[in-house]
Amino acid sequence: MVLRDREVGVSTLEPRSGGQHALLLRCDIVGAAEESGVRFVEAEVFHLWRYMMEHRHRIRVHHLRLCLWLEHADYVKNAELYSHGGEVEDINRLPVYLANSRQSHIFDVRRYVPAGQTELVRSILFSHIPDEIRERADFSFDVTPGVCVEQHIEIPGMDLVLGLSGFEDTGPPAGAPVVRTRPSEH
Numbered sequence: 104m105v106l107r108d109r110e111v112g113v114s115t116l117e118p119r120s121g122g123q124h125a126l127l128l129r130c131d132i133v134g135a136a137e138e139s140g141v142r143f144v145e146a147e148v149f150h151l152w153r154y155m156m157e158h159r160h161r162i163r164v165h166h167l168r169l170c171l172w173l174e175h176a177d178y179v180k181n182a183e184l185y186s187h188g189g190e191v192e193d194i195n196r197l198p199v200y201l202a203n204s205r206q207s208h209i210f211d212v213r214r215y216v217p218a219g220q221t222e223l224v225r226s227i228l229f230s231h232i233p234d235e236i237r238e239r240a241d242f243s244f245d246v247t248p249g250v251c252v253e254q255h256i257e258i259p260g261m262d263l264v265l266g267l268s269g270f271e272d273t274g275p276p277a278g279a280p281v282v283r284t285r286p287s288e289h
Contacts, residue, residue, distance in 0.1 A: 105136055125196075127215055127251060135161040143170065143194055143215035143251060169253040172196065172215055178250045191254035193218035193241040195246050204243035221246060 126146040130153075133139045146169075158178055172194055173190040178185060180237045185191065194215050201210045216224045229244065 123247075124171060124177070125213075125215070127170045127172050129168040129170050129251065129253060130164050131166040132156065133163045133165070141217065145213070145215075148236075169254040171254075172251045174247050175250060179251075185250075185252050191253070192251045193248070195221045195248055195252040197221065197225055197228065198243075198245055198247070199232075200243040201232065203236075215249075215251070218248070243266070246287055263271040 121233075127143045128146055128149050129248075130142050130144060131139065132142055143162075153164050156164055168189075171188070178191075195218050197214045198217060199212050202208075204211060210226075214224060214228065225244065225246070232242055
């Protein structure tokens with residue numbers, strides 16, 4: 104992975120030590136009752152997620168920002184490089200692995216949540232695990248501390264690359280508050 108440094112030219116990251124990263128979209132949302140919040144969604148599943156939010160749950164999605172999520176240790180190792188990016192937020196990854204022994208299949212899902220909401224989201228996800236899987240302990244539930252570095256500049260054509268060229272951002276309803284998380288010190 105290579106990032107451009109505005110002053111120096113091209114900067115490269117130190118060799119990765121098995122860390123992981125993900126391209127996320129940070130979205131503001133407004134529900135049917137005008138409650139607002141923030142979601143971090145993997146870019147590759149954004150369109151399906153947005154469709155489900157808007158058509159099934161009646162949640163409006165707006166104000167998209169591109170973010171790079173990476174494990175906290177990788178962020179610390181390259182903090183100076185990432186300081187050239189935009190806002191940094193503590194975002195934990197919650198991977199859940201469920202084994203379905205009847206179908207010999209392992210199902211996995213990942214959620215990215217602000218660090219302060221981790222236990223709440225974890226309990227919600229846990230409540231969706233069927234009793235039979237919980238009783239057999241056929242699941243794995245982890246928390247990976249990380250950060251999101253928001254892209255702070257517009258890149259011409261990026262919406263086309265991400266498949267967002269038809270996304271109409273109408274913004275929140277007039278007067279709707281938008282809840283923003285605050286990053287901790289890194």
